[in-house]
Amino acid sequence: MPRKAARPTASKDTQTAILDAAEELIQTHGSNGISYATISERVGIRKASIHHHFPTKDKLVEELVRRYARDFLTNVDLIVGSRRKAPAKLRAYIQLFESTLEAAPGRRLCLCGMLGAERENLSPQAATLLKRFYRDNEHRLGQILEAGRKEGTLEFAGDPRTVGMSLFSFLEGAMIVARADRGSRQFRQLSDGVMGLLAG
Amino acid sequence: MPRKAARPTASKDTQTAILDAAEELIQTHGSNGISYATISERVGIRKASIHHHFPTKDKLVEELVRRYARDFLTNVDLIVGSRRKAPAKLRAYIQLFESTLEAAPGRRLCLCGMLGAERENLSPQAATLLKRFYRDNEHRLGQILEAGRKEGTLEFAGDPRTVGMSLFSFLEGAMIVARADRGSRQFRQLSDGVMGLLAG
DNA sequence: GTCTATAGCGCGATAGAC
């Protein structure tokens, strides 16, 4: 029985370190704003070693979106499945974005908001994953909104799914606009106001 | 009296052609997604000729933001100063964004929404111009919203300027999200819904 | 699995002829 782990496990940490560094760098500078050199400096390995784990930049970005979407939606599902009322769920959901903007170092955007701006330069696979992330979020927001209106804690006109799509678009846009000015303070001010519009 | 124009006038058209091409390319691919070579192909001149008009890429981007902000805000001021009621003004304002998304070729983002995502790679001057564009738009939206509430055609809770900032953020975000999916149709669906939330 | 070294190309920018 091997003491720790024998074969393919040692690389797992390096892969994760590469993804972590790439994620933060792309959330800040965009995928067109960084290079293998940028990542390698951050991780402390050579460019060629990154190619060993992720043969092309496109594959790296695709894996990044997959991981980000999986982790993010896991958190969203925890919120959706919790026993709180709709307004509290909405606030918790919005907090996911706010904490991203506050994450050190600097002001990070949602990975998929950033990549949405760069969409025309992405691989077709990455573009598909991106669209799926948007739809998954819009769907879950629609669920929260619909339940809130039914239980009487939220008040708004129109289709919940459409309002959910609008709320999601607002959050992605607010991260970009707030980063250029007063940061997470501005983001919180705006999202509190929007919560007010939906709660009546 | 010279028949047409003697000295510094012939270049004006080339400068404009460069700015036009750069604008469309950056709205689509981002400033990190294009190069002097990309622009030169589109305009039909050589890279070196672009450097004659805009010595560095930073200066080109700065001039682009200046021109875009000037033209866009001129259109906004025409809307603000018109005799229509607030809901019609709001619709006209939103139409400015929708027509950008519809502009051929392809789906263009707001230049300043795109550059907002790339903000951390911009020159300090460009970043300042960007922030000013955001604030100018938010200010004018606040005016429209406040007037609408006073005249009784709009109904919403909270500070009009804050709601204006939120609406602006929504529009920037909706362009990005809609481009990844159903385009201007989706954008119109969402913005119509938001208009409904503000009109009661 | 990580390294050095390098291929092959595109980048922003400049020099200098016309």
Next chain:
DNA sequence: GTCTATCGCGCTATAGAC
């Protein structure tokens, strides 16, 4: 004002030693 030519550098990606 536009061109050709080129510099110096950074990029993605690969080959091959260890």
